[in-house]
Amino acid sequence: MNLTKKLSYYKKTPLKKEMDYSPSLLALKEHYNGEILFDNAPILKIQKKHPFPDFPNGMILIDLISKNEFTAPIQRNKCVFFDLETTGLAGGAGTFAFLIGFAYWQEDTLITDQYFLPDFGREFELFNFLQEWLSGFEYLVSYNGKSYDMPLLKTRFILNRLVPGFIKTKHIDLIHMCRRIWKESLPSCDLKSIEKLLLNVERSGDIPGALIPQAYFNFINTGVIHEVLRIIEHNRQDIVSLALFLDKLNHVSSSPGNLPLDAKAVAHLAKTAFQANNPSYFEMVEASSLLKSKITTDYKYWKSLFLKQSGKLEAANVIWQ
Amino acid sequence: MNLAQLIDYLSRDQGFQANLTKWTEIPARTGQYAPFPKAMDERLKTALKEKGITELFTHQATAFDLVDQGKNIVAVTPTASGKTMTYNLPVLNHLLSNPEARALYLFPTKALSQDQLKEVQDLNKRLKLGAKTFTFDGDTPADIRRTIRAAGNIVVTNPDMLHQGILPHHTLWIKLFENLKFIVLDELHTYRGVFGSHIANLIIRLKRLCAFYGSKPQFICSSATIHNPKELAEKILSEEVEVVDNNGAPSGEKHFLFYNPPVVNYELGLRRSVVSEVKQVVRKLLPTGAQMIIFARSRTRVELLVTYLHDLAREIKMDTSLIRGYRGGYLPNERRRIENGLKDGSIRVVVSTNALELGIDIGQLDVAIMAGYPGSIASTWQQAGRAGRRQSVAMTIMVASSAPLDQYIIGHPDYFFGKNPETAFVDRENLAILMSHLKCAAFELPFNEDENFVPAITTQLLDFLVEERVLRKAGEKYFWMSEIYPADEVSLRNSTQENIIIIDTSNQSKVIGELDLFAAQEMLHTEAIYLHNSKQYYVDKLEWDELKAYVHHVDSDHYTDAITKVDIKVLDIIGEEENPAYAKYFADVAVARTTTGYKKIKFRTHENIGFGRVYLPEIEMQTSALLLQFSDTFFADGYFKESVISEGLKGIAYTLRNLVPLYVMCDTSDIAVFSMVRDPFSKKPTIYIYDRYQGGIGLSKKLFKRDKILLKATLDHIVQCPCKTGCPSCTGPTLEATMLAKESAVKILKLLDMD
């Protein structure tokens, strides 16, 4: 062993570790009043509480619009919503998730826990902790997580020689349900469009996803936190919207008639009801206030099929007259 | 008349004989057998017996035993010698007692990898092993990919797919990596030069991931006959490898004929064209009903020959559909049809590029004809191996072109039939290639400080990448810190060097080819006459920055000869050796070349009829070189005026470059040779041989030890050439200036005293 190495060991072992966190990490902690975890590989935990008094706790039912992937009612507080910010979009073993955001309900309060990794090589202890923590939930909820976030997280666990036990947890990927209902209503089925059209959320100063990897590298290279703040906000908005969107889907599932849906979405719901052969749901869709003013050809089509299916041939024919 | 009768007839045909430089009869060989190895599972023995196999060929048994002892092997075997059994038997044997084990089969091309599963699947069925065997390539559908990752016992793929599709996503392949027992590398000799350097790096990446998952696979390789299979395998695998070369497969009687088309113009060294000579040979052969394969060196040649042979078929009232072409660019289905047609005999003649040289299954034919020397002895034997059934007589005819290499081979049959002197070289030191794989490796798995990706310099390279902010050092590890997916940035096949695209404006702006920048300056500068497939084109404009050359077809009475300024700067001498005649250096050099003008030379008379200027940027390349620097006393004889030395050295350089592939497997385009009467530094006459690849690729390094043998071949070749004052087949086209190139070159080479 050469002297430099010996000295580095000398420096490491005997002294009690001082809290020599990097200034940028401390600045972030300060800014968010966050908490620094794991002394050996420090990361930042940012917790925030979001009260939603209009969103009382309850059961979620998405059997119809998930095409029976989830038939049983889902306890909302057993869901954990998650989203990653990563160093690249191509995927593969070299892509790193530097920000892992979770959201979960406690009564009518949505709590967000975001874990920010200020450098590489700090995953192990966090993952160990998350492994345990996640086992307290029954459902993982994501947006496109089945194709992107989940495999990526799994890869990161494997690279840290950990067995990703959470991949066995039930996973609700909301993108599929969104596409099923709104693919013709939205310019693109991304979370931003959903916020704008369905959740009345307007983001300001949001950092475009494509710039996120470089922004993180800039932070590592310079320690300037400005862009990281934007990424953390972006990620938090994502997981909050995810949670709200699941509630929205629940409403679509239980009382579609009361929702301000557009004509195309209503037609897709009619199709869903027809495919599930569910008369009571069809009635609810039919009750949609929108149908009084605007009935699309698509809707008529699915309605006639539905009536035929129910043996009401006469009524089905009338639709086209 | 059958083939045996024709052979008898040809042996008495004086006109035909006049063009032969060699007729060798290789007698039939009986098989050498060995009993089933002791370590072989009884179930496998039973399955083989069911197939009618009661013993193994000696090389198959040796391979099995060595693999059983845990050794890496490279089996060196000729075509059609039961090569696939050398790897399938140990793999299946292991799977019988370890059903979870995995094997990765790598074939150099996609086409090959799709053809190799039949034997395994057959044995698999007989063994009721249930081993899952899959081909994994770009065409594999997504849902099947999942199955392969989870359950494929034998995964057959190619290096490109491993590089871009498997290694960067290794976490999806845990089952494979954790249980990987064997890696099969077929056609190892094709992994040489630039491609070989990529593969050697790729294998290190693969091994690194195996180590991460706790497996240590054994390698089973196969190679055509080359001079240094062990060295090549050990370079590529970075591990010890045993050679298996006790071929025990039987073969029938074979006739090997060297055919040199007659000279039509001594002065120009021109011989009758290969294509028309092949047509004449085929005309003699067709009535025997022999099934034939003809190898041509390019796709266009294939098409040309097919056209000629269809004409011939019509002349003799033969169904033209019995004669087919086969080359890259044909659709897979069509290829399969041709392969099957050859097997069932419904196709009698196939004209192919070297696409059919490697292991694609077309059965054995009666006659193989090479329209031009395939470029290496190893390739020639592989192509010849397509002809030869075990029970009947077969024939191979090599028809030479006027190219120097062809003429050397045809004039030196002993060189060809002796022990193959061709060495395959692989060099992992090319910095650009090494770096790109180091990046890929860092992407795949963070580097530890003490890792040894490449001996001695790993840390230095990693630290450099940290400075470049491609990697991030955190703690004791180096992490990938970039959005880039590095495997997409490297292709294993094409060099990173840029090419100029050649566009024919007289034919709907069709792209007719491409040339690297160095060659393009000399051959595609504005106002050049460019020769392509024996057609002349005038270059209207070379758009250097856009990498495009616009040409149109012309019939010109002259050609152009570029005037190129070459500067070589020696950066560092790495090795040196003093001889009485010349000092030999192996060095890192910077080569700068610019074409500054051109001469117009009239065809036939070689009269200089004008010149022009060309304005092109200098191109620089840092590479490695072998320098032969003549001593001051060497040219003491009054004969050697400076201009005479200059011409002689130029002639030697021209011949040398063309003969390099005799000893080091490469294309002539991989190497450049040029000479100076006064080297700017030493002021001595010098010949430079350098790798035409940025960073060097190990060619001239390999030649450092083989200079004498190469210079001797050069002398032999020039002396034997029937021309008087030098020709394109030996010292190069003679220009109008003087006629001393050949004479002077011979004098210099004789003075070297190479015995």
Ligand SMILES: [Zn+2]
């Ligand atoms: Zn000659």
